[in-house]
Amino acid sequence: MHSTAILTVFATTLLGLVNGQTTTDPVTGTLGNASVVENNPPNVVYVATLPTTEFFNPKDPRGNVKGSVTAQANANGIGITIDVKFSNLPTSGGPFLYHLHDQPVPADGNCTSTLGHLDPFIRGETPACNSSLSQTCQVGDLSGKHGKITSDPFIATYADDFASTTPGLGSFFGNRSIVVHFGNKTRITCANFMLAAATNATQMNATATGAPVQYTGLGGAGSVGVERGMMALVVMGLAGVFVL
Template identity: 55%
Template structure:
């Protein structure tokens, strides 16, 4: 009688472990990026549009010690309803048509997926591109933030590279509001 009970406990424990690991990607947790080229800067500037009043930019600079990326995020003109707003680095650049759905999914080199929300207390288990999940959603019509993200990169040869990708702002229901491509800036906006 004890064998089935022990087996049941083992199976249950196994299922709990599988469930607990659902926030970890298929390839494990995200790695801290190191050796980002110091002074490397990528800027995504939201386009002027007659469809939305949202404006702003995201500046991503290799951190001073080469570990992670420093972000400065400024958005204005966000709607007064439909939030909290979320924003992500997406896997593909914005197509020439400007259609934000062409940016495809979030930057997710560890194949975590979106099934369970990002836990901001366990950043390595979040999608690499889920900036608002890791660093805070937008609850106002104007948003300014600066932070260091240890899991994005300015090294073109790794999956966490953001330079050939885009930033997308979404309503809380995930509808895309606006988007912009990251482009290399050869002069750091923080110098001089």
């Protein structure tokens, strides 16, 4: 009986420790969290340049927001690097938002026709994006993941692991658009991405990792490794009890 009591306490304590140290991201999309895109072909560059006429107020005497968004596949094939340059922003209504949208801008320049954000994992816009867990955000929510437009001019460069430069993936943005919004989400202006540079590498196939990015809070240790380590301790503890 004494050995059984020790066994129960030992196993319960260690299993509780496993559960306490093993955590994963909240899953926000119907199809899971965004997957890291791998094997993006290098040297493929897409650019979206804003038009001269504003969509929200075509007769604005200040003219449209000026600037562009350039996106290039990273050398290691994982995700893309995005360069953002905007100026001549409205004098009120910020901080401003900008996103990759699901559809291209039609010939008439109607930004409403771009539909919603690029969202291949069917996340939706609520709850709001948590930038510290960008894999739980919409792929197209650039300002949610990387910061709103808070200055004029606004210049930013950052890596995004979840967008693709190869057609065929839901996260491919090269045939889609960029939309700039007021803080209340009203659309100010928009532009299509155009292929600006490419090499034979465009024939490569990009792939997306099947599992969501995991957050364990344990530095470099993965949750599976922790579970196995703790279970090994449980087994050793059980062996020790039976020896006693």
